[in-house]
């Protein structure tokens with residue numbers, strides 16, 4: 091299995107603060123990779139570094155064979171990355187439709203793809219012409235994800251999508267991520283809830299203090315309770 | 331473009347209309363204080379005309395701040411440069427200006443305004459590339475840099491045109507008033523209102539009905555996310571900066587004709603006024619800027635009539651009152 095995305099020796103500074111200390115990992119094409127880690131471990135920073143929002147101060151980021159760590163965010167996005175930030179960042183003054191028009195870039199909105207999205211997020215159809223600012227938290231998350239998949243993208247970076255959402259919505263999201271993968275996209279997903287992570291992930295990365303401390307198959311980790319305990323102690327304790 | 335069936339009836343998100351009512355309430359509340367109907371109409375028309383001109387000058391500034399968090403204290407330079415450039419057309423063609431023909435008057439006004447906009451817009455391009463680019467994200471340096479730019483521009487205008495006030499007579503057919511009963515409405519004020527309204531509607535149209543407009547509104551709220559969706563916000567910002575500068579040039583031309591004079595200090599004076607308007611409206615909000623400009627003009631006109639001694643501080647008082655009510659201005663748009 092080839093890796094669509096690789097990070098090697100990535101260091102990132104936020105101002106004078108050294109956050110990532112040599113992050114190395116690969117994200118296999120066509121799979122869903124979970125990135126776990128306790129609060130402040132550097133998960134969000136890793137995704138922002140890939141997007142060029144907090145550029146790496148050293149190291150390499152490679153997407154489909156191209157080095158991207160020096161490129162500007164819009165150019166990185168145009169290589170086919172959909173990004174769902176932790177804050178969701180929907181444009182609240184714009185309608186649901188307008189948010190998606192911007193996300194589709196030069197392409198016109200594709201009806202069949204919208205139907206596909208409405209299939210798991212019916213609320214977006216219902217609130218199509220409403221201001222995104224008037225949506226509930228869960229609906230905003232749906233919109234933020236819809237923005238990332240409104241056109242086919244090769245890689246999706248999704249930051250803690252289930253945080254603070256009702257269980258029913260979490261189920262819808264899990265279903266959605268499975269569907270996206272079935273359509274051929276590669277996913278790197280930050281998730282603190284191991285129970286959820288287990289259902290979505292093919293492989294798993296655990297980050298701590300700005301370094302990757304575990305990488306492997308999700309299935310193997312799910313079976314290995316001792317390792318789980320050890321990593322959960324590292325990664326998920328703060329969340330429980 | 332997709333047009334999926336409109337959703338079933340929804341509770342429409344509440345529009346915040348209170349600020350929109352503010353100028354109306356103010357105008358109505360002033361009527362009994364002013365007493366005579368004709369004075370009230372004159373003052374109200376004067377306020378609307380002045381407000382529209384201020385809006386034209388301020389509109390670019392609010393978007394520039396909203397979109398890129400750039401504090402441009404040199405915005406007044408574009409206003410002054412626009413006014414001076416307009417004299418390059420209006421003074422040599424004084425014959426057309428004085429002719430008692432609306433057609434000839436407009437034939438000289440239109441190119442004067444267009445030239446003013448072109449030069450101010452081009453100057454905006456240079457300023458953005460040379461001054462602003464160097465001080466991105468650094469407010470203190472932006473203030474120093476753009477304030478310095480304003481001083482340089484003012485001195486350059488003195489050097490080129492001399493320190494004296496340049497008289498700029500209104501075209502003949504725009505002088506005087508339409509008289510309806512005992513109410514007089516100055517013709518030029520009507521024109522200024524008309525132009526201001528066209529500019530306001532034009533901006534609204536672009537912001538609400540075009541993709542560029544959507545990008546600007548999205549960028550005002552969260553420019554990182556706009557970039558993460560694959561758009562180069564720097565280019566968008568350069569475009570907004572140039573259009574804002576050009577509008578400042580147009581506003582400067584209109585203001586100079588309104589005052590019938592041009593002087594390099596107008597850039598400085600109007601910068602203060604325009605900043606007050608932008609702050610009252612809420613940084614980044616075009617609607618707020620429009621209402622803010624009307625309020626400032628109303629307070630100046632009604633206040634000047636009722637309590638002339640307050641004229642100097644009325645703008646500041648208005649700003650304090652608005653900020654006490656809404657600390658981030660009439661409409662808070664940016665999350666910053």
Ligand SMILES: Nc1ncnc2c1ncn2[C@@H]1O[C@H](COP(=O)(O)OP(=O)(O)OP(=O)(O)O)[C@@H](O)[C@H]1O
Pocket residue numbers: 104105107109127128129130131132133134135136176
């Ligand atoms: N804007 C910032 N300026 C300075 N330091 C920051 C900033 N944002 C995050 N950090 C620091 O960088 C480190 C990593 O933060 P990051 O947001 O990547 O963690 P995270 O794993 O996403 O955590 P969480 O689970 O809380 O989202 C933390 O120690 C945090 O304090």
Ligand SMILES: [Mg+2]
Pocket residue numbers: 133134135176
């Ligand atoms: Mg995070």
